[in-house]
Structure formats: structure tokens, C-alpha cells
Amino acid sequence: MTLRARIVGTGSALPKTRVSNEDLAQRVDTSDEWIVARTGIRFRHIAQDGETTSTLATDACQKALKAANVEAGEVDLIILATATPDQTFPASATKVQAALGIDDCIAFDVAAVCSGFLYALSVADSMIRAGAARTALVIGSETFSRILDWEDRTTCVLFGDGAGAVVLRAEEGESGILATALHADGRHNGLLYVDGGPSTTGTVGKVRMKGSEVFRHAVTNLASVMKEVLDKASLGTDDIDWVVPHQANARILDATARKLGLPAEKVIMTVDQHANTSAASVPLALDLAVRDGRIKSGDLVVLEAMGGGFTWGACVARL
Numbered sequence: 594m595t596l597r598a599r600i601v602g603t604g605s606a607l608p609k610t611r612v613s614n615e616d617l618a619q620r621v622d623t624s625d626e627w628i629v630a631r632t633g634i635r636f637r638h639i640a641q642d643g644e645t646t647s648t649l650a651t652d653a654c655q656k657a658l659k660a661a662n663v664e665a666g667e668v669d670l671i672i673l674a675t676a677t678p679d680q681t682f683p684a685s686a687t688k689v690q691a692a693l694g695i696d697d698c699i700a701f702d703v704a705a706v707c708s709g710f711l712y713a714l715s716v717a718d719s720m721i722r723a724g725a726a727r728t729a730l731v732i733g734s735e736t737f738s739r740i741l742d743w744e745d746r747t748t749c750v751l752f753g754d755g756a757g758a759v760v761l762r763a764e765e766g767e768s769g770i771l772a773t774a775l776h777a778d779g780r781h782n783g784l785l786y787v788d789g790g791p792s793t794t795g796t797v798g799k800v801r802m803k804g805s806e807v808f809r810h811a812v813t814n815l816a817s818v819m820k821e822v823l824d825k826a827s828l829g830t831d832d833i834d835w836v837v838p839h840q841a842n843a844r845i846l847d848a849t850a851r852k853l854g855l856p857a858e859k860v861i862m863t864v865d866q867h868a869n870t871s872a873a874s875v876p877l878a879l880d881l882a883v884r885d886g887r888i889k890s891g892d893l894v895v896l897e898a899m900g901g902g903f904t905w906g907a908c909v910a911r912l
């Protein structure tokens with residue numbers, strides 16, 4: 594029997610305040626028509642006072658632990674993927690740990706922006722298979738609204754806040770994470786970045802993006818990393834029950850599915866309701882589709898994401 598990291602529970606959390614495209618059109622020169630046509634986005638949730646990356650993450654973890662029927666005290670590893678931590682340090686994962694009442698475990702953040710959850714999942718999978726952990730919380734949580742330039746219509750309409758989490762357990766068997774693939778190409782820093790940071794400007798900075806160039810890279814990189822991860826697991830496109838993609842733009846999801854010959858019905862789409870929640874988008878979409886009954890135990894699921902860096906990655910798992 595093979596030791597694998599199995600996803601045994603999912604959870605998610607969204608800020609209470611939901612903002613429509615019409616609401617945004619009151620603030621910047623945009624329209625519901627443009628946003629829907631170019632991105633598929635209709636709504637996003639925006640964190641208010643008291644809602645932070647760690648509070649949303651904690652909420653998502655509590656729901657994931659409950660779904661998995663696992664006690665917080667059993668968790669020996671927490672990895673939180675985020676580009677919007679509560680503080681520059683310590684890691685927001687340690688705030689989640691404290692909020693969950695866990696006295697001692699491994700806890701750290703991973704910074705790979707929109708691909709962060711795939712990076713975190715892959716690290717947790719490796720640690721579990723190496724015997725360094727048995728029960729892990731892997732989280733994507735973001736409050737991107739706090740690093741948006743609300744005067745810049747080319748970025749502020751695209752993002753939202755939220756969190757998603759999974760509980761991973763070391764289990765012998767055929768279910769669990771079958772393969773992962775990660776990539777980065779730092780030459781593209783200038784296409785998607787934040788124009789500040791502790792070591793450069795001493796400020797937090799705001800998101801800047803050359804959207805159409807990111808779009809081109811996204812479709813190519815996502816199609817190729819999905820193919821790579823399926824090859825690693827000796828599986829083909831026809832074996833896939835569901836794809837849970839990073840939710841940046843409905844047109845990217847459609848184009849990537851077309852490139853791989855995947856029917857649109859197999860692609861989980863939440864970008865219309867949540868916009869781009871960066872590292873949170875994949876686990877948020879996964880939780881939604883598990884809870885509404887589409888994704889079931891035994892299904893073969895491919896997760897994928899691409900973001901600033903550039904970074905990109907994919908994971909194939911049997912649930």
C-alpha cells in the first residue's frame with residue numbers, strides 16, 4: 594500500500610459584505626456590461642473592519658475540521674498560502690494556530706500569490722509522504738481588497754476576499770494526492786506585482802497588472818501544467834471528473850478547457866460570485882462543489898492555478 598495525503602474535509606469563508614459590478618461603477622469608470630463580458634465576474638466579497646486574512650482562514654479551517662470530523666488538537670501542520678498576511682511577520686498561519694487553540698504544531702505561510710494554494714498543498718503532500726506530519730490544514734486566504742488601488746479600474750474590479758481550507762490526512766490506499774507539478778518564472782515580475790514591500794519602499798504597496806499579457810501566459814501555462822500532472826499520474830483528460838481551476842477570468846477557464854478538450858460541464862466556475870480571490874480561489878471553489886454535491890468521494894479532481902511571479906502549478910487527487 595502507498596502512503597498518501599488524502600483530502601478528508603473542506604471548508605471556506607467569505608466576508609459578509611458583497612459588492613456588485615453596479616456598486617463599483619459608482620466608484621470608477623466601469624460598467625457591469627464590461628466586467629461581465631471581459632471576465633465573467635458579477636460579485637465579490639470585501640472584508641470590513643475586524644475581518645482579516647487570519648480570521649477568514651480560521652473560519653474556513655473550523656468548517657473543514659468539522660467536515661473531516663477531526664479535532665483541532667490532531668493537527669500537526671498548518672500551511673497558509675497568502676499574499677496579504679495580517680502582519681509582515683509572524684506568519685498568519687501562527688495566528689490561525691492560536692485561534693484554533695493548537696498549542697504546538699508546524700505552522701508557516703507560503704507566498705506564491707494566486708498559485709499559493711497549489712504550492713502549499715504540494716509542500717504538505719511531500720511532508721506527509723515523508724512522515725514529517727500526519728494531519729495538515731492547508732489554507733488559501735486573502736484580503737486583496739486591502740492592496741488594491743481603488744482608483745485603477747483595470748485591477749480593482751477583478752479581485753475579492755475570501756478563504757478556503759482542506760484537511761489532509763496520511764492514509765494508506767489509492768485515494769489522495771496522486772501527483773503535483775509546480776513552476777515559476779521570475780522574469781515576468783513586471784507583469785503582475787505589488788509596487789511596495791518591507792525591503793524596498795517600506796510600504797505595503799498596491800497591485801499592478803498588465804492584464805492582457807498575463808492572460809496569454811495563463812492559458813498556455815495552465816494547459817501545459819495540467820497535461821504534465823496527468824502524465825505524472827499516468828492518467829488522461831478522459832479520466833478527469835472535475836477541474837477546479839484558479840478563478841481569475843471565465844475566459845481563461847473556457848480557453849484552457851478548450852485547449853485540453855475538456856467539456857465545460859466538468860469545470861467548477863465560481864468567478865462570477867467571488868471574483869479573483871488569489872490563493873483562496875481554488876479551495877473556495879473546491880469546498881463549494883463538495884458541499885453542493887457535485888464533487889463526491891472517489892472522484893478524480895484536477896486543481897490548477899497561475900499567478901504573480903509568474904508561478905503556476907497543478908495537482909491531481911482522488912477524493
Ligand code: UT7
Pocket residue numbers: 622623624627628631632707746747748750751803804805806807808811841842845869871899900901
Ligand atoms: O490571478 C492572477 C492571474 N490574473 C489573470 O489571469 C488576469 C488575466 N487577465 C485578464 O483577465 C484580462 O486581461 C483582463 C480582464 C484584466 C482585461 O481584459 P482584456 O480583454 O485583456 O482587456 P484589456 O486590458 O486589453 O483592455 C481593453 C480595454 C482598454 O481600453 P482601450 O485601451 O481599448 O481603449 C481598457 O482601458 O478595456 C478598458 N478597461 C476597462 N473598461 C471598463 C480596462 N478595465 C476596464 C474596466 N471597465 N474595469
